[in-house]
Amino acid sequence: MASEQKSPLTQKRIVHAALAVADRDGIHSISMRTLATALDAGTMSLYNHIRNKDELIDAMVEDIAATIERPEPGADWKQGVRQIAVSTRTVLHRHPWAVEVWSARIPGPQRWTLMEAILDQLASAGLPDDLTDLGLHAVLNHVLGHTRQELAAVRSNPGTHVQDLAAELDAERFPHVIDHLRYHAEDHPTHDSFLFVLDLILDRLDGMARRHGTGTAH
Amino acid sequence: MASEQKSPLTQKRIVHAALAVADRDGIHSISMRTLATALDAGTMSLYNHIRNKDELIDAMVEDIAATIERPEPGADWKQGVRQIAVSTRTVLHRHPWAVEVWSARIPGPQRWTLMEAILDQLASAGLPDDLTDLGLHAVLNHVLGHTRQELAAVRSNPGTHVQDLAAELDAERFPHVIDHLRYHAEDHPTHDSFLFVLDLILDRLDGMARRHGTGTAH
DNA sequence: CTCATGTCACGTACACCGTACGTATCGATG
């Protein structure tokens, strides 16, 4: 009657279980004990497949980084970078906990590959070294920073609603803020500040690349 | 011989002590026990002045938010917003731990005031409601997001150096990344992507405000 | 002066955390 073979623990099984928990309840509700219980295993068994909790989280981040879309080779560089940027944002929205740890640790292969892809696109634009550097940081910081901010705004305190905040504020000191919060409470078809800034950056880089390429600077 | 009067515990004294610890060792090395020890007090005594650890951190953030420079009234709106943005970044660089918790919780009075100031400047630019909304998010997300990213890059793993990272990477898979890391190891006079993007945003908003103001939209 | 009341410092205790370490089980190989 050995019909109840438990499928053996693997790094992949652990990471996937952790992803499921984090997507549902946030990264902070992962503890080695609860995770092991969810996997129907002893707490310390996990350590046969994972060095420690930090590396588990690294592995989780790498796992979702692998799902970010890359442009096919030969694509227009601006479209290519834009695709990576938008896809990164989409993926991070799907895993809201991830952006909090994304930049806190050294990248793994998947994230290096992503960075390589962006640099590759920028290089094909013909930007000089210093502007490639500028462009990479502008794009990366925008994507991760902006996404983090919008996620924090949504999720910062689960129970509270925007209109409750407005009600607690002193109308004399914060008239504009109250207007702004009310504006958000009604849901206007709002401009997307993520794409707004992203395209500002890309268009400007494009302009600088053309100026540099034709040698007619200034 | 009552010369050893211990100065009484106050919220202010606790917050300042916590700030000193956080600035030196990071937010994670603050625990209620170590903090109390640093103040030469019992752990639970702190709770007479502070509801819980989260509110202590809120108070710390508010304390440093108060040090951000605001424009004097009547200033040019673009310069005004720029000043707040730059000063916010400077202050966050002075307290690197703060940006990690900045957006994670609901703002207090100081941060509402800051938001009010930005909205006030944008309003004086004559932008319509939807563009004010766009501008606020573009600016706020840029300032906090970008600053968080640059701080994370610097501080993510204290021991490691850039050139060590480059040495570990596969030269065939990550040629651009390795170049980029090497480029950073030599210290070039690098463009400031923070100001680059900030000015892109402000100039564009300015352009839209003018178009809107003169009624000659497209 | 006496006593009540409120404020604040402190110690203890609890539940939970990550994980070092020792041990037991089991399949593969000699």
Add this chain to the structure above:
DNA sequence: CATCGATACGTACGGTGTACGTGACATGAG
């Protein structure tokens, strides 16, 4: 059969945030 390596597991340690009860003390009322 004996051995060995990989894996699962239990126990235990030092850390965390904080609920709760106690006791010192200052202040004000009678």
